[in-house]
Amino acid sequence: MKTSFGAIMLCLAASQALADEKVLYCTDTTALGIKWDDTGNASPARFLSNRYSIKIISSSERVITEMAGGSADVPERFECKQSHHQVISCSDESGLEAWAFSDNKYTRAFLYGAPVGGDPNIVVAYGVCTAF
Numbered sequence: 001m002k003t004s005f006g007a008i009m010l011c012l013a014a015s016q017a018l019a020d021e022k023v024l025y026c027t028d029t030t031a032l033g034i035k036w037d038d039t040g041n042a043s044p045a046r047f048l049s050n051r052y053s054i055k056i057i058s059s060s061e062r063v064i065t066e067m068a069g070g071s072a073d074v075p076e077r078f079e080c081k082q083s084h085h086q087v088i089s090c091s092d093e094s095g096l097e098a099w100a101f102s103d104n105k106y107t108r109a110f111l112y113g114a115p116v117g118g119d120p121n122i123v124v125a126y127g128v129c130t131a132f
Contacts, residue, residue, distance in 0.1 A: 024054040024129040026106060031125035034113060047123050054129065062090050064099070104129050 028049035035045035051067040055075075059082070065075045078099065080090035088101040096112040106127055113122035 022056045023132040024056070025132055026052045026054055026127055026129040028108075028125040028127040030127075031123055033110075033121055033123040036113070036120040045121070047121070047125070049127070050125070053132075059088075062099075064090075101129070 028051075031047040031049055033045055033047060034042050035047075036042050048069075050069060053065045053067060055063040055065075057063060060080050062078045062080055063075045064078055066072050076092055076097075078090035078092055078097075080088050083089045083100075086102060090099045090101070091097065094112070097108070097110050099106055099108045106129060108123075108125050108127075110119070110121070110123040112119055
């Protein structure tokens with residue numbers, strides 16, 4: 001009897017931990033930015049919309065995975081904090097990729113562009129998330 005009760009409690013605790021983790025499916029509505037050509041000239045540009053899965057680990061951590069493109073299926077850890085007006089802001093370790101979430105909407109910025117090295121583009125996008 002005690003063993004059954006312990007097993008039930010363990011299952012309830014595990015299911016609660018799984019319930020706390022939420023997965024979102026997010027799609028860019030629009031992505032705009034600056035693109036550099038091979039000669040170093042910059043110009044405004046439209047970018048293809050991206051799709052992401054976002055696993056909410058806790059109020060201070062999310063794991064974001066691009067679902068298509070160059071970094072598809074490579075999960076990245078983001079640290080998050082609640083800011084003003086119920087917005088949750090998250091950034092990667094470098095601080096050069098940032099996300100802001102409010103309800104089911106988001107804004108994201110990829111700032112590792114040509115002036116500072118790395119990818120030759122700077123992108124700002126916004127979109128909508130739905131729960132899996």
